[in-house]
Amino acid sequence: MEYSLLCHSLYALWSSPVKKKLVVLGIMFLVWVYMLYSCVGHCSTMPSVLVGKETGTAVGRRTESGGADLVSRLLAKPQPWEDVESDYEEPSVRTAASRDLLNNEADRLEDWEEEMRAGEQRAPDPSALSSFSNGSGSKKLPQAIIIGVKKGGTRALLEFLRVHPDIRAVGAEPHFFDRNYDNGLEWYRELMPKTLEGQITMEKTPSYFVTREAPARISAMSRDTKLIVVVRDPVTRAISDYTQTLSKKPDIPSFESLTFKNRTTGLIDTSWSAIQIGIYAKHLDNWLQYFPMEQILFVSGERLISDPAGELGRVQDFLGLKRIITDKHFYFNQTKGFPCLKKAEGSSKPHCLGKTKGRTHPNIDPEVVQRLRDFYRPFNMKFYQMTGHHFGWD
Ligand SMILES: Nc1ncnc2c1ncn2[C@@H]1O[C@H](COP(=O)(O)OS(=O)(=O)O)[C@@H](OP(=O)(O)O)[C@H]1O
Numbered sequence: 001m002e003y004s005l006l007c008h009s010l011y012a013l014w015s016s017p018v019k020k021k022l023v024v025l026g027i028m029f030l031v032w033v034y035m036l037y038s039c040v041g042h043c044s045t046m047p048s049v050l051v052g053k054e055t056g057t058a059v060g061r062r063t064e065s066g067g068a069d070l071v072s073r074l075l076a077k078p079q080p081w082e083d084v085e086s087d088y089e090e091p092s093v094r095t096a097a098s099r100d101l102l103n104n105e106a107d108r109l110e111d112w113e114e115e116m117r118a119g120e121q122r123a124p125d126p127s128a129l130s131s132f133s134n135g136s137g138s139k140k141l142p143q144a145i146i147i148g149v150k151k152g153g154t155r156a157l158l159e160f161l162r163v164h165p166d167i168r169a170v171g172a173e174p175h176f177f178d179r180n181y182d183n184g185l186e187w188y189r190e191l192m193p194k195t196l197e198g199q200i201t202m203e204k205t206p207s208y209f210v211t212r213e214a215p216a217r218i219s220a221m222s223r224d225t226k227l228i229v230v231v232r233d234p235v236t237r238a239i240s241d242y243t244q245t246l247s248k249k250p251d252i253p254s255f256e257s258l259t260f261k262n263r264t265t266g267l268i269d270t271s272w273s274a275i276q277i278g279i280y281a282k283h284l285d286n287w288l289q290y291f292p293m294e295q296i297l298f299v300s301g302e303r304l305i306s307d308p309a310g311e312l313g314r315v316q317d318f319l320g321l322k323r324i325i326t327d328k329h330f331y332f333n334q335t336k337g338f339p340c341l342k343k344a345e346g347s348s349k350p351h352c353l354g355k356t357k358g359r360t361h362p363n364i365d366p367e368v369v370q371r372l373r374d375f376y377r378p379f380n381m382k383f384y385q386m387t388g389h390h391f392g393w394d
Helices: 002-015 017-043 066-075 105-120 126-133 154-161 185-191 206-210 214-221 234-248 255-259 280-288 301-306 308-318 366-387
Strands: 144-148 167-169 200-204 226-231 260-262 296-300 330-333 338-341
Touching (some): 144 154, 144 214, 154 200, 154 226, 154 308, 154 338, 206 214, 206 280, 226 280, 226 308, 234 255, 234 366, 255 260, 280 366, 296 301, 296 308, 301 308
Parallel strands (some): 144 200, 144 226, 167 200
Antiparallel strands (some): 330 338
């Protein structure tokens, strides 16, 4: 009875053209309300997107937690010309004196955003984008890692190496073997770019060199991992490190006052990370417990500037690659004061590193510089002896 009544009412509605239109409109309205409802539910679960203040461009990161933020930073497809500054200091070298100088997560983010903005100013070549969307190959754990040293010239080396067709590298610093080890090897592998048979996967994180646990951890991943260390005169390196911190925290004490435990006695504060990182022989000792010397290549940070093709030749040999990167790939940019690439990876345009590389250093009291030279001399000698290479810092 009820059923026949319903059928009758529906028939009555359908038989009139006006009522028919009303029914169609009603259904459309219901569909529209349903779609609106679904969208609101979906959008509330999406990550909030920050809009860059200066550029007005979205930099896409979660804001709820630092961890998610870091992951999205690392997973975001890096531009090949990314120039991200290393700013992490190993916990074991954190002490009362250096604690104030440590860059926190906000600083790291500041660097990242600064470099992303720098990258956005260069319009990418369409061929660069196609290399990112290339779905072929598979993600592999790195077979070679640039492990240090901070402010040695690690970014320049990685950017130059990326020109090689048989090298694929992650742009950002993964910090897996120091900060993110608990995330596991699968997490690390996921960060890597896809590679084809015969291509080498690489990453660079300069803080590994001074991280006590890093050698054992890298060895546990693969005993065959090739390690590259870019070393630079430890005195200049310390000033460069200080300059980086100063650029973010202009009110820190002077370099001179941080250098000494006691200025009158001339006792150097070796607990200050800027000083401690430069004691290369000590850190190298730790690596030699796990890796033979033949598996570690030392690149001169100074020669990387004066003869980039020469140093790149040595690195390509060490990696067992054909010497494809030669002096034809570089030109000296007078304005920047550094060698730059004629064509960056995946781009047809010349490329120099960003403004966080090659900062002007503050003038340091020559007496303090001399005191530091004296301090480092025996450690440098030991380092030359261990590596069989005279880097010419003295
Ligand atoms: N080609 C080229 N262009 C620009 N800069 C160059 C280049 N080659 C080496 N360098 C030197 O690299 C220094 C920064 O070292 P890193 O890249 O290892 O720094 S970081 O640890 O990743 O922050 C950086 O140190 P500062 O000059 O003190 O800024 C540069 O001197």
